[in-house]
Structure formats: C-alpha cells, structure tokens
Amino acid sequence: MAKEGLFNVRASDGGELRLSRASVGRFSLYLRHLEGVLGEGAAKVSSGQLGEALGITDAQVRKDLAYLGSLGQPGIGYSTQELIDAIRRLLGIDRCWPVALVGVGNLGRALLGYRGFAQRGFRVVALFDTDPTKIGQVIDELTICNVEQMPAVIAATGAELGVIAVPCAAAQMVADALIRAGIRGLLNFAPVVLRTPAEVRLVSVDLTVQLEQLAFLVHTQAPESPDTR
Amino acid sequence: MAKEGLFNVRASDGGELRLSRASVGRFSLYLRHLEGVLGEGAAKVSSGQLGEALGITDAQVRKDLAYLGSLGQPGIGYSTQELIDAIRRLLGIDRCWPVALVGVGNLGRALLGYRGFAQRGFRVVALFDTDPTKIGQVIDELTICNVEQMPAVIAATGAELGVIAVPCAAAQMVADALIRAGIRGLLNFAPVVLRTPAEVRLVSVDLTVQLEQLAFLVHTQAPESPDTR
DNA sequence: GGATGTGAACGACTTCACAGCG
DNA sequence: CGCTGTGAAGTCGTTCACATCC
Structure with a gap:
C-alpha cells in the first residue's frame, strides 16, 4: 500500500x-x-x-x-x-536547518548535546516538553515551552524539522501538533508507527528494533556483518 | 567487498x-x-x-x-x-540478553532508562566509561567501571552484547576492548565505521545520518514517506 | 465470502566487465 | 598502468494474481 x-x-x-x-x-x-x-x-x-x-x-x-x-x-x-x-x-545540507526538539528527557538532552548535529548545520532553535515541571526551564539558552505555544514558537523561530523524543503514548499527539504548526519533516524516536499526511516527511529510529536485529544476528551467527543505518 | x-x-x-x-x-x-x-x-x-x-x-x-x-x-x-x-x-529474544553499556553520558543514560529494552529481555548488567571522574559512580545499582576491568566484569556478569555510546574518538578502542573481553555483538552509536572480526556481529546507528536523510527528503519533496528501520 | 500461501512477474539494487581516458 | 564511467548481467526483494482452504 x-x-x-x-x-x-x-x-x-x-x-x-x-x-x-x-x-x-x-x-x-x-x-x-x-x-x-x-x-x-x-x-x-x-x-x-x-x-x-x-x-x-x-x-x-x-x-x-x-x-x-x-x-x-x-x-x-x-x-x-x-x-x-x-x-x-x-x-540539501549546504545550508542551516532549524530544528524543534520535543521531549527534553535523557534522549532529548543527548541529542541536544550531540556534536554531529551542529557540525552538519542542524541547529536546535526550540524546545518543547509535555511535563509541566520542565516548562520554563532554560537549557543552552533555550526555554522549554509547552505544546500549546508550538504554533507561535515555531513560526517565530522558523523551525522546519521536528525531532520527537517523547514516550510513545505522547508521540502521535506531538506529531500532530508539530504538523499543525507547519513543520515539514519529522525524526521520530518513539516506538510507534506515526500517521502523517503525505506532504510531511518522516524518518523513524527505533532503538529496540536495532537491539533486536543485533540479538538476531548473534543468535543465528549470520555470515556477514551488516552496515550502518 | x-x-x-x-x-x-x-x-x-x-x-x-x-x-x-x-x-x-x-x-x-x-x-x-x-x-x-x-x-x-x-x-x-x-x-x-x-x-x-x-x-x-x-x-x-x-x-x-x-x-x-x-x-x-x-x-x-x-x-x-x-x-x-x-x-x-x-x-532469538525468547530469552534474556545481558548487555554491557559503555559510555554513561546523556545517550548512555537515555538507553539505560529506556523501557523498551527491559520489556524485550535486554538487561544492562555492566556499565563502563573512560571518564575517570565517573568511575565508581553508581547508577541503577550498577557501578561504573573502567575499561581495564572489562574482561573481569564481563566474565562475571555474563554480558553477551555491548552498546557503544562514547564519542567517536574512543569508539574503536572500546570496541576492541569489548571484543577482547568476549562480547559477541555490538550496537554502535558512534559515527565511525568500526572494524570488527567476522565472528562479532555489528549494528550501527548514526543519528546524524538519520537527520541527513530527513533533510534530503524535505529538500527534494520526495514522493513517499519512508518506513522505519 | 474471506483470508492464506505461493509461483510468476516485476522492479530495484549490486556486481561484473570492459572501453576509454589521463 | 591506474582509475573512472557505464552497459549488461546477476541477485535480491516486492507486488500480483490466483488456487486453495476454512
């Protein structure tokens, strides 16, 4: 399909x-x-x-x-x-891509501090979280906003890509909000299949899937090692 | 090749x-x-x-x-x-897989707290780091060990899989140490191509690559959204 | 009717092999 | 001679279509 x-x-x-x-x-x-x-x-x-x-x-x-x-x-x-x-x-990375990051837990913080992103022109320009106790905190000169503010903040910062690093129960809701706010592409770390309209691009990374692949390889002693992805 | x-x-x-x-x-x-x-x-x-x-x-x-x-x-x-x-x-996940985690930075902590792992039978049984100030700290009842202790700790805990969440400069060295200690499979998050002997399985996840894929998709307005991997 | 299992057709990706150029 | 660029061949993976069974 x-x-x-x-x-x-x-x-x-x-x-x-x-x-x-x-x-x-x-x-x-x-x-x-x-x-x-x-x-x-x-x-x-x-x-x-x-x-x-x-x-x-x-x-x-x-x-x-x-x-x-x-x-x-x-x-x-x-x-x-x-x-x-x-x-x-x-x-298309011969320019800067402004990114909105949703979910400032451990994974979100790891992504925020990840050198590779900045080196390649990806710049986090907005932070969001659903946890009320985190709203208003400042990390790396960025204030964590709540999801209601998303349309305004994304319009103001010009973010084009969204990274979803929230628990899977919240992922679809966050994706919908990002899309309504005008984001054009999503990088999803939550272990669910997101539903998105055709004009929004989606890349998903499921860490459990990767570990399971590894377990399978070890389990079966498959002949050749796979490549990155 | x-x-x-x-x-x-x-x-x-x-x-x-x-x-x-x-x-x-x-x-x-x-x-x-x-x-x-x-x-x-x-x-x-x-x-x-x-x-x-x-x-x-x-x-x-x-x-x-x-x-x-x-x-x-x-x-x-x-x-x-x-x-x-x-x-x-x-x-091969109808049993428990003991995992050694190397690199207890933000990413390592995110993986440690990741629910999906435990739910699928992956249990972190050993922690390592190269940063001397972290050695000896206890997280989740696990003490962070240094790389020299690896053979002994891995033998004692029975870890079969290794997760590499260290900066890329240290990744190959860590991989070599894990392999010497008898690990059978590696999940690598460092953005380098690791060299491993044929009998050790390897799965690599490069977060930058994923973001670049997304940037490419948005950049070109490609026709269909890709699936998870 | 509704859904599975599967050969055959199709399309995508990789490797081969070699002409051609510096 | 070494290395690129590329048609041709080969391999792998997906979709089609339908016989088969509950």
Whole structure:
C-alpha cells in the first residue's frame, strides 16, 4: 500500500535525476568519511579507498558518485573537497536547518548535546516538553515551552524539522501538533508507527528494533556483518 | 567487498530457512504492533490489518509470516499470541540478553532508562566509561567501571552484547576492548565505521545520518514517506 | 465470502566487465 | 598502468494474481 521507489532530484546541470533510496543512505557515510580524510590532508581519493573504508565494492562507490556528475578523473581519482561540496548540495545540507526538539528527557538532552548535529548545520532553535515541571526551564539558552505555544514558537523561530523524543503514548499527539504548526519533516524516536499526511516527511529510529536485529544476528551467527543505518 | 545476503536460520521444523535481511527488520515491527493489539484483546489478526498498521502491503506481510511456518488459517487470519511467540523465537529474544553499556553520558543514560529494552529481555548488567571522574559512580545499582576491568566484569556478569555510546574518538578502542573481553555483538552509536572480526556481529546507528536523510527528503519533496528501520 | 500461501512477474539494487581516458 | 564511467548481467526483494482452504 505504500510504494517504495526512486527520488527525483534536480541535478546540478538542471536536469532531473533518479536517485535510489539506498544510495542516499550511503552518501551520508561517504560524507562523514571524506571529511575525516580531508582533515588528514588527502586531497584525492579513489573509489577503491572509499569502498575499502566503508565495506562496500568499488563499483558501488563509482555508481553512487556518478550521480554527482562526472567528478572523477580516470587514473587519478576524485577531489575530496569537490565530493564533499557536491554531496552536501545533493543532500540539501549546504545550508542551516532549524530544528524543534520535543521531549527534553535523557534522549532529548543527548541529542541536544550531540556534536554531529551542529557540525552538519542542524541547529536546535526550540524546545518543547509535555511535563509541566520542565516548562520554563532554560537549557543552552533555550526555554522549554509547552505544546500549546508550538504554533507561535515555531513560526517565530522558523523551525522546519521536528525531532520527537517523547514516550510513545505522547508521540502521535506531538506529531500532530508539530504538523499543525507547519513543520515539514519529522525524526521520530518513539516506538510507534506515526500517521502523517503525505506532504510531511518522516524518518523513524527505533532503538529496540536495532537491539533486536543485533540479538538476531548473534543468535543465528549470520555470515556477514551488516552496515550502518 | 563485503557480501550482503540472506541469513540461514534453523527453522522450527529443524530444517534450514533462508531469511532476507529486510524481513528481519520488519519482524520487530510486527512484534511491537502485535503486542499492542493483543493488549487490546484481539486474539486474531489478518495480513491486511497488519499491513495497514505498518504501511506495507498485505502480500508482503504474508510472505514474511510464511517464514514462521504455516500459522495462518485461511478465512480467519493468524493467532496473535502464536505470532508473538514465533517471532520472539525467530529473533532469538525468547530469552534474556545481558548487555554491557559503555559510555554513561546523556545517550548512555537515555538507553539505560529506556523501557523498551527491559520489556524485550535486554538487561544492562555492566556499565563502563573512560571518564575517570565517573568511575565508581553508581547508577541503577550498577557501578561504573573502567575499561581495564572489562574482561573481569564481563566474565562475571555474563554480558553477551555491548552498546557503544562514547564519542567517536574512543569508539574503536572500546570496541576492541569489548571484543577482547568476549562480547559477541555490538550496537554502535558512534559515527565511525568500526572494524570488527567476522565472528562479532555489528549494528550501527548514526543519528546524524538519520537527520541527513530527513533533510534530503524535505529538500527534494520526495514522493513517499519512508518506513522505519 | 474471506483470508492464506505461493509461483510468476516485476522492479530495484549490486556486481561484473570492459572501453576509454589521463 | 591506474582509475573512472557505464552497459549488461546477476541477485535480491516486492507486488500480483490466483488456487486453495476454512
């Protein structure tokens, strides 16, 4: 009932590009690794080196990078910096994304303090919680607001993405409120399947599911280790 | 260079079964939903209802559930309880998994307090940190130990799985230590690609990658919302 | 009628293999 | 010679469609 598929992206040359879902996930990993090797002074990388580092084949890497245009030089490799810039553009993280965080428990605080977010241009600009005792507290110069204030606060701060880090009983209600307030994408950590209108994007991360995957792998002694996600 | 693939599982009838990676991820979601509907008193479910709830097709659900054996009754559906039991057996979570948690920062604490873990039989039995000021602190009746004590503590507690919630600079070192101490599977939250021997299972969760996926989806206004993973 | 289980068709993703370029 | 870019082949995963059974 839900159709999987390819993404249509405006390519750098202005044309349309069909991008597979699986590649999108890998671009984040390429980016992370490329920023690392650039810091070590490597101005060039080859598909073989990248594949080695991420545990995938060199052919796969070349297929992915070909989406960015013809950035590679035969016999030489790719310019690290050029790849980084192109991937950031493709993923849409060549700019700042203002984020609203709902649920300032341990998980929320962990996300708030997470370096990786800021480094990639994600900036938490608003905090919300449903617990009345937390309303009004200030963390990192941000005041925790209640859900009723959401439309006003989100309009004022310009938050476009929402992170849901509340217990699962409250998750759908929080999602609905965020959507009413005009948020365009949700990152959900609550272990429930959220119902959202088609125009709101949703990514869910369920920590229990990940642990269960691991238990399954250990339990069955499966042949190969899986990749990140 | 790493081959992806199917898992060989000992089926309930004793035979070998080939199980796709993708299905494994969905079994956790089925389980979560089934426990919910069982709590509401639904003794039977159909593939259509399950698919509707998780946003996938009924055919997909039937294909997945067929891995469990022929539990369905044509015209009736599946017994909720039977499915729950069979999925728990398949995933290997029909027993308790002792877990060692490394890194007692915000994320570590969030995981420690996470209800879902305990409910599914994952029990944190050992805590470690690299920060000397935290060593010796007691949380939830567990004393935070340092990495040197790892072999002894893990042997004493019987921990089989390790959760890595340390900054990425320390992650590989922690992984190596856990592996030396005899751990069989790792759940990694640090944004690096860990190197592990083939017999140790690895699942990685990179929160930045998830946010970047979301940014990409919003950025491109892709047609359909993705599912959990 | 209503729902399962499953071969066959379809579509997506990965790997192969090699032409072509620096 | 080394490495990229890409058609072709192969593998994996999902959906269709329908025989089958309660």
